[in-house]
Amino acid sequence: MRRFIHSAFVIARRDFGATVLSKAFIFFLLAPIFPLLMGGLFGGIGARVASQTEQPVVAVVSSEDDYERISAARDRIADTIPMAGVVRLSHYAPEGDLAAQQQRLLASRNPPVRAVLSGGLAEPHVTGAVTKETDVVDQLRLIVADAQTAEEPPPELPVTQTAVSSGSLAKGQSLTAQVGQMLLFFLALLLSGMVMSQLIEEKSNKIIEVIAAAMPIDAMFIGKLFAMLTASILGIAVWLSVGAIVVQLISAGGVRTLPVPAIGWLGFLALGFVYFALNYLLLGAIFLTIGAQASTAREVQTLSLPTTFAQVLIFGFASTAVGQPDSTNALLAAVFPLSSPMVMLARAAQEPAWWPHLLAILWQAAWVILILRWGARLFRKTVLKSGPRIPWWRFGRA
Amino acid sequence: MLRQVSPSVETSGLAVEARDLVKDFAETRAVNGVSLAVPTGSIYGLLGPNGAGKTTTLRMLIGIIDQSSGYRRVLGHEHPLDAAPLIGYLPEERGLYPSMHAREAIAFMGALRGLSLREGRKRADELLEQHNLGQWAKKPIRTLSKGMAQTVQLLGTIIHKPRLIVLDEPFAGLDAINQGKLEDLIRGEARNGVTIIFSTHVIAHAERLCEHIAIIASGKVAFDGSVAEARGRLRPIVRLRTRATDGQWRSAIPAAARREGDEYVFELPEGGPEPLLKALIDGGAGIETLAIERPGLHDAFVAIAGDKAAAEMGAVAR
Numbered sequence: 001m002r003r004f005i006h007s008a009f010v011i012a013r014r015d016f017g018a019t020v021l022s023k024a025f026i027f028f029l030l031a032p033i034f035p036l037l038m039g040g041l042f043g044g045i046g047a048r049v050a051s052q053t054e055q056p057v058v059a060v061v062s063s064e065d066d067y068e069r070i071s072a073a074r075d076r077i078a079d080t081i082p083m084a085g086v087v088r089l090s091h092y093a094p095e096g097d098l099a100a101q102q103q104r105l106l107a108s109r110n111p112p113v114r115a116v117l118s119g120g121l122a123e124p125h126v127t128g129a130v131t132k133e134t135d136v137v138d139q140l141r142l143i144v145a146d147a148q149t150a151e152e153p154p155p156e157l158p159v160t161q162t163a164v165s166s167g168s169l170a171k172g173q174s175l176t177a178q179v180g181q182m183l184l185f186f187l188a189l190l191l192s193g194m195v196m197s198q199l200i201e202e203k204s205n206k207i208i209e210v211i212a213a214a215m216p217i218d219a220m221f222i223g224k225l226f227a228m229l230t231a232s233i234l235g236i237a238v239w240l241s242v243g244a245i246v247v248q249l250i251s252a253g254g255v256r257t258l259p260v261p262a263i264g265w266l267g268f269l270a271l272g273f274v275y276f277a278l279n280y281l282l283l284g285a286i287f288l289t290i291g292a293q294a295s296t297a298r299e300v301q302t303l304s305l306p307t308t309f310a311q312v313l314i315f316g317f318a319s320t321a322v323g324q325p326d327s328t329n330a331l332l333a334a335v336f337p338l339s340s341p342m343v344m345l346a347r348a349a350q351e352p353a354w355w356p357h358l359l360a361i362l363w364q365a366a367w368v369i370l371i372l373r374w375g376a377r378l379f380r381k382t383v384l385k386s387g388p389r390i391p392w393w394r395f396g397r398a
Numbered sequence: 399m400l401r402q403v404s405p406s407v408e409t410s411g412l413a414v415e416a417r418d419l420v421k422d423f424a425e426t427r428a429v430n431g432v433s434l435a436v437p438t439g440s441i442y443g444l445l446g447p448n449g450a451g452k453t454t455t456l457r458m459l460i461g462i463i464d465q466s467s468g469y470r471r472v473l474g475h476e477h478p479l480d481a482a483p484l485i486g487y488l489p490e491e492r493g494l495y496p497s498m499h500a501r502e503a504i505a506f507m508g509a510l511r512g513l514s515l516r517e518g519r520k521r522a523d524e525l526l527e528q529h530n531l532g533q534w535a536k537k538p539i540r541t542l543s544k545g546m547a548q549t550v551q552l553l554g555t556i557i558h559k560p561r562l563i564v565l566d567e568p569f570a571g572l573d574a575i576n577q578g579k580l581e582d583l584i585r586g587e588a589r590n591g592v593t594i595i596f597s598t599h600v601i602a603h604a605e606r607l608c609e610h611i612a613i614i615a616s617g618k619v620a621f622d623g624s625v626a627e628a629r630g631r632l633r634p635i636v637r638l639r640t641r642a643t644d645g646q647w648r649s650a651i652p653a654a655a656r657r658e659g660d661e662y663v664f665e666l667p668e669g670g671p672e673p674l675l676k677a678l679i680d681g682g683a684g685i686e687t688l689a690i691e692r693p694g695l696h697d698a699f700v701a702i703a704g705d706k707a708a709a710e711m712g713a714v715a716r
Contacts, residue, residue: 003482003483003512006512007510010506010510014495018495018497018498022497201495202493206489206491206492206493207493207494207495208493209457209462209487209489209493210487210493210507210554211510212462213457213460213461213462213482213485213487213489214479214482214487214510214511215479215482215510380463
């Protein structure tokens with residue numbers, strides 16, 4: 001085992017040095033500029049679409065009678081103004097302690113409540129993480145006016161602003177989840193091409209024979225993967241530092257204004273690091289195996305297109321989990337090893353429980369080992385032409 | 399640590415042992431039952447024409463590939479990779495990272511075999527100086543000539559002071575001067591007790607260097623033994639020129655003798671030179687010249703591997 005680790009370390013050290021000390025690494029460090037520009041462009045469009053389609057939940061604490069009138073008014077407005085983002089109403093009977101009831105409702109996760117409308121139609125009052133200028137309050141003003149009497153002008157609707165509500169928190173955490181997933185996706189996309197060509201140098205320069213005679217192929221695979229992982233972590237550290245400085249400079253309040261993930265910033269960053277590593281190792285092990293079959297850079301380029309499409313599909317699958325971490329889709333995407341890290345990172349942003357992450361990390365690590373062993377065996381079999389003939393379904397038993 | 403050898407090697411006296419090694423690539427059988435016994439501390443040549451199975455045999459012996467069937471034991475280990483720190487290997491197709499400096503390339507190859515990078519760099523500097531390449535130590539491999547790059551790789555093969563050195567066609571691509579240097583290096587390592595196996599299709603190198611050889615043809619070992627034993631397979635050749643054209647002495651010449659100009663050429667009879675000489679003198683041959691030639695390794699190779707294999711190696715035989 002000691003020799004195995006030493007061998008992997010020798011390869012990792014060589015590859016890390018060759019990567020980081022090359023002039024090309026400067027371009028690697030500049031790489032996020034392009035996806036960020038694209039992300040900014042498409043993200044802006046997406047955000048507008050998302051804000052239009054979002055239906056904030058408003059808890060209505062009132063009598064049955066008032067709620068029916070308010071609800072009918074809401075439906076009329078929704079018909080008159082055909083916009084997808086009209087508030088959703090949820091009715092609750094008044095309790096003795098209104099303040100406690102409001103607090104409980106604003107902390108509710110199911111549904112995530114943005115604001116509470118209390119006082120019925122006689123003394124309507126909005127409480128929540130909203131201001132008088134927000135769409136939610138504007139809509140409620142119209143709805144209440146319509147429910148009271150359509151002839152009168154919209155009433156002044158008093159608003160008590162709270163620091164946070166489950167609805168606003170859910171929105172922010174959903175954004176954090178999306179950003180986290182997007183980062184993992186872009187990083188994997190960026191690195192996959194590099195990983196695929198990792199063995200081309202050894203194969204074209206015939207060094208592979210010298211290495212294969214000195215160590216197990218598994219050790220070489222692990223060394224190469226970890227070299228790239230370390231180089232990319234170095235890159236990410238640079239990018240994160242630059243990113244934090246930029247946010248600090250352009251946003252009032254700096255990084256503290258970013259929405260807090262459900263699991264907390266420290267936990268989220270730690271899990272982000274672990275899931276990035278696992279996502280990279282899972283995809284990297286597969287791409288290294290695929291790339292190892294190629295003999296020339298041209299073959300690698302030909303292979304990179306289908307693998308990019310595959311990554312986009314996996315990202316699409318994983319993104320269905322954002323906002324609904326307990327849905328069937330989300331569970332399936334969490335179990336599927338290649339989408340699991342992205343799904344679980346999104347979950348960390350939206351759900352505070354730790355135990356699913358421990359399970360997921362073990363599950364993903366097991367798959368990394370399995371894929372690496374399978375890849376090394378395939379390499380020995382197809383590239384080095386070694387070993388007896390073994391049916392493909394028995395490769396995993398190496 | 400690096401000089402440690404399994405006790406079983408010391409007791410068996412064999413650095414490498416292979417029995418009935420078979421290697422199939424899809425439908426092709428590249429090696430068909432090769433058995434070898436390489437004595438510890440010997441220089442062992444693997445001779446055969448291109449495509450005979452030499453490289454595949456070496457790759458199996460050092461663990462790059464596994465055999466389809468058969469048994470191998472290298473420095474006391476059935477899994478050759480377990481003995482990797484004790485083995486040095488120079489593949490037929492030379493390979494180095496072009497952007498790596500010569501010194502780093504040698505140290506890297508040592509690190510692959512378990513040597514620390516610091517020690518590797520120190521030894522690399524010494525070796526490069528010894529081989530007059532000191533000024534190239536910090537130059538990238540791509541700036542070196544082919545011969546220099548080959549020397550760098552060879553130094554990388556021995557930097558960790560292996561107990562077994564496996565060289566696949568080490569003389570290919572080297573000029574006469576560098577071939578001579580390589581021969582000296584091989585002899586020097588052997589003097590230090592290192593076992594050396596090398597493959598070649600140039601018989602002259604094997605004849606000059608080897609104590610033991612194996613002749614491989616069509617994936618099989620046609621001969622495994624000492625160079626003297628290989629030569630001993632053939633009777634010495636007699637070249638005779640006489641003044642007399644006919645007489646009693648003709649009965650002393652074997653029926654299989656052939657004429658080359660005015661010479662008779664035939665294998666020395668079982669009885670040796672004395673009865674032959676007596677019969678020629680008594681029979682009135684009038685001996686003008688008589689030469690008894692000891693057969694060379696090339697002749698032995700022809701006899702053992704067959705004319706076809708010899709013809710394939712003919713262009714580089716001497």
